[in-house]
Amino acid sequence: MLITQESASYQDAVPPGGQPPWLARHRAAGMARFAAEGYPKRSQEAWRFTDLRPLTASVFPPAPPDPVAVDAATVAPHRLPCPSHRLVLVNGRFAPALSDIGVLPEGVWLGSVTDALRERPDLVAASLAEGEASLAALNAALFADGFVLAVEAGVTLEAPVEVIHYADMGAPAAAHVRNRMVVGAGGRATVIETSTGVGAGWLNTVTVVTVATGGALRHVQLQRDAAEAIHTSVVRGDLAGDARYESFSLMAGGRLSRRDIQVNLGGPGASVALNGAYLLRGSQEATFAPVVTHAAPHCRTDEVVKGVMQDRAHGVFLGTVRVHPGADGTDARQLNRNLLLSPTAWVDTKPELEILADDVKCSHGATVGSLDEASLFYLQARGIDPATARLMLVEAFAADVIDGAGLDEPIRDHVHGHLRSWLDGLEGGR
Amino acid sequence: MSDLAMTERADAPPDTLDGLIKGTGDGYKYGFVTDIEADEAPPGLDEGTVRFISAKKGEPAWLLEWRLKAFHRWQRMAPPDWAKLNIAPIDYQASTYYSAPKANSGPKSLDEVDPELLKTYEKLGIPLGERAALAGVAVDAVFDSVSVATTYKDKLADLGIIFCSFGEAVREHPDLVRRYLGSVVPQGDNFFAALNSAVFSDGSFVYVPPGVRCPMELSTYFRINAAKSGQFERTLLIADKGAYVSYLEGCTAPQRDENQLHAAVVELVALEDAEIKYATVQNWYPGDENGKGGIYNFVTKRGACRGDRAKISWAQVETGSAITWKYPSCLLEGDGSVGAFYSVAITNNLQQADTGTKMIHIGRDTSSTIISKGISAGRGQNTYRGQVKVMPRAEGARNYTQCDSLLIGKKCGAHTVPYIEVRHPSAKVEHEATTSKISEDQMFYCQQRGLTQEDALSLIVNGFCKEVLKELPMEFAVEAQKLLAVSLEGSVG
Numbered sequence: 051m052l053i054t055q056e057s058a059s060y061q062d063a064v065p066p067g068g069q070p071p072w073l074a075r076h077r078a079a080g081m082a083r084f085a086a087e088g089y090p091k092r093s094q095e096a097w098r099f100t101d102l103r104p105l106t107a108s109v110f111p112p113a114p115p116d117p118v119a120v121d122a123a124t125v126a127p128h129r130l131p132c133p134s135h136r137l138v139l140v141n142g143r144f145a146p147a148l149s150d151i152g153v154l155p156e157g158v159w160l161g162s163v164t165d166a167l168r169e170r171p172d173l174v175a176a177s178l179a180e181g182e183a184s185l186a187a188l189n190a191a192l193f194a195d196g197f198v199l200a201v202e203a204g205v206t207l208e209a210p211v212e213v214i215h216y217a218d219m220g221a222p223a224a225a226h227v228r229n230r231m232v233v234g235a236g237g238r239a240t241v242i243e244t245s246t247g248v249g250a251g252w253l254n255t256v257t258v259v260t261v262a263t264g265g266a267l268r269h270v271q272l273q274r275d276a277a278e279a280i281h282t283s284v285v286r287g288d289l290a291g292d293a294r295y296e297s298f299s300l301m302a303g304g305r306l307s308r309r310d311i312q313v314n315l316g317g318p319g320a321s322v323a324l325n326g327a328y329l330l331r332g333s334q335e336a337t338f339a340p341v342v343t344h345a346a347p348h349c350r351t352d353e354v355v356k357g358v359m360q361d362r363a364h365g366v367f368l369g370t371v372r373v374h375p376g377a378d379g380t381d382a383r384q385l386n387r388n389l390l391l392s393p394t395a396w397v398d399t400k401p402e403l404e405i406l407a408d409d410v411k412c413s414h415g416a417t418v419g420s421l422d423e424a425s426l427f428y429l430q431a432r433g434i435d436p437a438t439a440r441l442m443l444v445e446a447f448a449a450d451v452i453d454g455a456g457l458d459e460p461i462r463d464h465v466h467g468h469l470r471s472w473l474d475g476l477e478g479g480r
Numbered sequence: 481m482s483d484l485a486m487t488e489r490a491d492a493p494p495d496t497l498d499g500l501i502k503g504t505g506d507g508y509k510y511g512f513v514t515d516i517e518a519d520e521a522p523p524g525l526d527e528g529t530v531r532f533i534s535a536k537k538g539e540p541a542w543l544l545e546w547r548l549k550a551f552h553r554w555q556r557m558a559p560p561d562w563a564k565l566n567i568a569p570i571d572y573q574a575s576t577y578y579s580a581p582k583a584n585s586g587p588k589s590l591d592e593v594d595p596e597l598l599k600t601y602e603k604l605g606i607p608l609g610e611r612a613a614l615a616g617v618a619v620d621a622v623f624d625s626v627s628v629a630t631t632y633k634d635k636l637a638d639l640g641i642i643f644c645s646f647g648e649a650v651r652e653h654p655d656l657v658r659r660y661l662g663s664v665v666p667q668g669d670n671f672f673a674a675l676n677s678a679v680f681s682d683g684s685f686v687y688v689p690p691g692v693r694c695p696m697e698l699s700t701y702f703r704i705n706a707a708k709s710g711q712f713e714r715t716l717l718i719a720d721k722g723a724y725v726s727y728l729e730g731c732t733a734p735q736r737d738e739n740q741l742h743a744a745v746v747e748l749v750a751l752e753d754a755e756i757k758y759a760t761v762q763n764w765y766p767g768d769e770n771g772k773g774g775i776y777n778f779v780t781k782r783g784a785c786r787g788d789r790a791k792i793s794w795a796q797v798e799t800g801s802a803i804t805w806k807y808p809s810c811l812l813e814g815d816g817s818v819g820a821f822y823s824v825a826i827t828n829n830l831q832q833a834d835t836g837t838k839m840i841h842i843g844r845d846t847s848s849t850i851i852s853k854g855i856s857a858g859r860g861q862n863t864y865r866g867q868v869k870v871m872p873r874a875e876g877a878r879n880y881t882q883c884d885s886l887l888i889g890k891k892c893g894a895h896t897v898p899y900i901e902v903r904h905p906s907a908k909v910e911h912e913a914t915t916s917k918i919s920e921d922q923m924f925y926c927q928q929r930g931l932t933q934e935d936a937l938s939l940i941v942n943g944f945c946k947e948v949l950k951e952l953p954m955e956f957a958v959e960a961q962k963l964l965a966v967s968l969e970g971s972v973g
Contacts, residue, residue: 095562099901375890375891376890388902390902390904390905390907391905392905393872393904393905394872395905396901396902396903397900397901397902398899398900398901398902399899399900400897400898400899400900401896401898401911401913402895402896402897402898403885403894403895403896403913403915404564404893404895405885405887405893405894405895405915406892406893407887407890408887408888408889408890408892408917409917410887410915410916410917411915411916412914412915413912413913413914413915414896414911414912414913415910415911415912415913416898416900416909416910416911417908417909417910417911418870418900418902418907418908418909419907419908419909420905420906420907
C-alpha cells in the first residue's frame with residue numbers, strides 16, 4: 051500500500067521544466083525496481099539488524115518544491131570555521147541565497163544537480179546506474195537536486211567544498227538527494243558534508259564517487275540530524291590505480307540512520323581509508339555498513355570505526371572486505387570498537403572477510419565493552435570526580451578515531467567540536 | 481581416537497603411516513563397501529516412512545508422535561541458503577531412510593555377531609574384546625543404523641554410567657530420553673534437524689550420574705555403508721551434577737560416486753558443575769579431485785550448560801566431506817558456565833566448508849572461547865561463521881574469539897563471518913581474525929634443512945593449528961596431525 055503511494059508521488063514529481071529522456075528512463079526504471087522490491091526487509095542479510103519501522107510505518111512523500119524560509123543565521127552555526135566553497139541544500143534543493151560557491155580554479159565544476167543538468171548533463175548521467183537496489187532505486191525515481199563536483203586531471207582544489215543539508219519539512223516528507231563527485235587523474239579535493247535541521251523528515255541520499263589514476267578525494271560526512279529525523283545514505287566509489295579515497299563519517303543525529311559506503315578498488319595501488327564513529331543515545335539506531343572490494347592487486351584498506359551507545363541506543367556495524375581472485379598484495383585492516391554506557395544500550399557488529407586470493411594480508415577485529423573500571427579509578431584517585439572521569443574516557447575513546455583520520459587542522463577541530471557538543475548532552479555532562 | 485591409529489594397532493600393514501603421509505596413490509584409504517544384506521526401507525520419505533522406521537525399531541507411541549511432529553514441521557521448512565555453500569539440489573525422495581544389518585535378535589556376545597560385520601570392524605580397526613582393553617576405549621560401534629555391539633558396558637555400568645545405543649536407551653531408560661530428547665535442539669530448529677528428528681535411525685546415548693567422573697574416553701564410530709542410505713544419527717549426552725565425561729567421535733565412509741547426505745544431531749546437557757568435552761575427527765569421503773561424490777555433512781550440534789558452573793568444550797578437526805555445514809554451539813544458561821570451541825577445518829580440491837559456532841550467553845558471569853583455524857587449498861572454500869550473543873541478563877559475560885585462515889594456492893577462498901550481538905554493557909567481547917598464506921621464505925627455510933616439500937607443508941600447517949590440536953585427547957591429536965598432512969596432499973608444487 052505504501053509503495054503504491056510512493057508510486058503516486060513519483061507521478062507528481064516530474065519537474066515542471068521537464069527532464070531529458072535518459073533521466074526519465076532512469077526514473078521509471080528506479081520506480082519499477084522499488085515497486086517490485088519495496089523497502090529492505092529484515093530477512094535480507096544486510097538489513098537484519100536495522101529496524102526500519104520508523105520509515106515504513108508512515109508515508110514520506112517528496113518534500114514540496116516551494117522554497118522554505120531558512121535564513122543564513124540558522125545555517126551559520128553549522129558552517130566550517132575556514133574559507134570554503136559552500137553549497138546549502140534545504141529539503142534536498144539547492145538554496146542559492148544561503149550558498150557561497152565563490153571563485154573556483156580553472157578545471158573545477160561545482161554546483162547543484164539542477165544547474166549541472168543544464169551545463170554538464172554528462173556528470174549527472176554518470177551518477178545513475180542500472181540495477182540500483184531499493185532505497186537507491188527510489189532515490190533515482192524521486193531525487194529533486196543534489197550537488198556535483200568535478201575536478202579535472204592535475205587540478206588541486208585548495209579550499210574545502212562545504213555542503214550543508216538542512217531539513218525543515220514540517221509534516222513527514224522525504225528529501226531524495228543525488229550527488230556526484232569526480233576527481234581526474236592526479237586531482238585533489240576535500241568535501242565536508244553536514245546534515246542537520248529540525249523535524250521528522252527523511253533524507254535519502256545517493257553519492258557516486260569516481261577517482262581517476264593518482265587522484266585523491268577526502269570526504270567528511272557529519273551527521274547531526276534532528277532527533278526525530280531519518281537519514282539513509284549510500285556512497286558508491288570507484289577508484290582507479292593509485293587513487294585514494296579518504297572517508298570520515300560521524301553519525302550522531304537522527305532517530306534512524308544508515309550509511310552504506312561501497313568502494314571498489316579497481317586499479318593497482320588504489321587505497322581507501324574508511325574511518326568513523328557513531329555516537330548514539332536515547333532510542334537512536336545507527337547502522338554503518340562499509341563494503342570494500344579489492345578487485346586489483348596491491349590495494350590497501352584501512353578501516354577504524356568506533357561506537358558509543360547510551361540509554362536504549364542501538365549501534366550496528368556491518369563491515370565487509372572482499373578480495374577478488376588475483377588481487378595479490380592486498381593489505382586490509384578492519385577494526386570496530388564499541389563502548390556501551392547503559393544497561394539497555396546494545397550493539398551488533400559483523401566484520402566480514404571474503405578472500406579469494408592467497409597473497410594477502412587481511413585482519414579484522416571487533417570489541418565490545420564498557421568503560422574500564424581501572425582507568426576510572428585511576429582518574430578518581432587523582433581527584434577527578436566520577437562524572438568528569440567518565441566523560442574524559444568517552445572523549446578519549448572517540449577522539450582517537452578523529453585524530454587518526456588524517457584531517458587538516460581546522461576541519462579536525464571542527465569535528466572535535468561536534469564530538470564535544472555531543473558529550474555535553476550526555477547524562478551527567480559538563 | 482580415530483580409526484587411523486586403530487588400523488595401525490590392528491592388522492594394518494606396517495607401511496600404513498608412511499603411505500598416509502607420502503600418499504600411496506590409492507585414493508581414499510577407507511573406500512571399501514561391505515556386502516551385507518540390508519533390511520531397507522523403500523526409497524522416499526512420507527509419513528509411512530517415519531512410521532516404518534519407528535515400527536522397525538519397536539518404539540513407544542510417544543516417540544512415534546515426536547517423530548511425526550518433526551516430520552510435519554520439516555514438510556513446511558526450506559533448506560537453509562544463507563551459508564557460503566554451493567549445494568546441488570537434494571532429492572529427498574530418492575534416498576533410503578532406513579537400512580539395518582539383518583539380525584534376528586540382538587547379539588549377546590561377539591560370537592553371535594555377523595562375521596561379515598566383524599571383518600568390517602577389523603578393516604576399520606575398531607578394537608573389540610581384547611583390543612578394547614588394550615586401547616582402553618569403550619566403543620559403541622554404529623554400523624549404518626543399528627548398534628551391533630557395545631563394549632565396556634559392564635565396567636561403566638558399575639559406576640552407574642549409561643553408554644548405549646539410542647535404541648537401547650529408548651527401551652531401557654525411556655524417562656531420561658523423554659526428558660532430554662529435543663530439549664537442546666528442538667524438532668523444528670532447522671531443516672536438517674527436523675529431518676533428523678523425523679527419521680533418525682540410531683546413535684549413542686550417554687548418561688553420567690551425579691558426581692561421577694567417567695574413567696575413560698567414550699568413543700563411537702559412525703560409518704555410512706549401504707549405498708544411498710543417508711545417515712541420521714542422534715546423540716544425546718547428559719552429564720548430571722558434578723559429572724565429567726570426555727567423548728570422542730571419528731568417522732570414515734566408503735567411497736561412492738553419489739553424494740550422500742548425513743544430517744546428524746548431537747545434544748549435550750551439562751547440569752550444575754558438570755563438564756563435557758566433545759572431540760570430533762571427521763574424515764569422510766570428500767569427493768575426488770573433480771569434486772565428484774563425497775559426503776554432505778549437515779550437522780546440528782549443540783550443548784546446553786544448564787546448571788551453574790557447567791562447562792562444555794567442542795574440539796573438531798574437519799578434513800573430510802564434500803560439503804560441511806556445521807556449527808557446534810553452547811547455550812550458557814547457568815551462572816558462571818563456560819563454553820569453548822576449538823576447530824581446524826581443511827578444504828582441498830573442491831571441498832566446501834561453512835563451519836563455526838554459536839556462543840549464547842544467558843547466565844551471569846559466563847565466558848566463552850573460540851579458536852578457529854581454517855585452511856584452504858586447491859579450489860576449496862572455507863568459511864568461518866560464528867555468533868557471539870550476550871543476552872540482556874548476562875552480566876559480566878566474556879568472550880574471546882580468534883579465527884585465522886591460511887591460504888594455499890591461488891584458487892581457494894577463505895571467508896570470515898562473525899556476528900557479535902551484545903545486549904549488556906558489562907560484557908567484554910573481543911574478536912580477532914587474520915588471513916595469510918604460507919610464505920615462500922618459510923617453505924624455503926624448511927626445505928633447506930632437508931625437509932621435503934610435503935613435510936615442510938605439514939610442519940607449518942601443524943604449527944598453525946597447534947592451539948587447537950592441543951585441546952584434543954592425546955591419541956586423537958597424533959592422528960589429527962597425520963590427517964592434516966594427508967588432507968593437503970598434492971596442494972603444493
